[in-house]
């Protein structure tokens with residue numbers, strides 16, 4: 078798989094994990110009652126953001142922690158049933174300004 082396609086492939090997996098739950102990390106975090114699932118994802122985003130800050134200040138594991146933060150943000154968007162194209166369109170609109 079090319080680097081360009083990986084985000085789309087992961088996003089499709091997240092949508093599938095929500096719509097066809099299995100026993101996995103992402104299905105389980107999205108499975109609880111709606112409010113609780115959202116709160117759990119938001120809590121992870123808060124943790125991962127703090128880990129990015131620490132990684133940057135310490136100059137270690139910044140790529141790893143950034144991937145965790147971006148991944149959990151994508152997980153939130155997939156959970157909220159926002160399409161990946163909507164996110165990409167937002168970036169495109171800003172880039173074309």
Ligand SMILES: N=c1c2ncn([C@@H]3O[C@H](COP(=O)(O)OP(=O)(O)OP(=O)(O)O)[C@@H](O)[C@H]3O)c2ncn1[C@@H]1O[C@H](COP(=O)(O)O)[C@@H](O)[C@H]1O
Nearest residue numbers: 087090091094100101102103104105125128142144145148
């Ligand atoms: N990219 C990821 C991904 N990144 C992080 N994580 C999980 O998110 C959690 C992060 O929590 P923590 O930071 O607390 O993890 P940790 O292991 O304590 O600490 P770190 O070393 O990660 O900082 C871990 O359980 C990771 O396994 C991910 N889980 C899944 N994916 C993708 O999501 C897809 C679906 O995943 P499953 O639901 O597991 O099939 C997979 O195919 C992957 O592509």
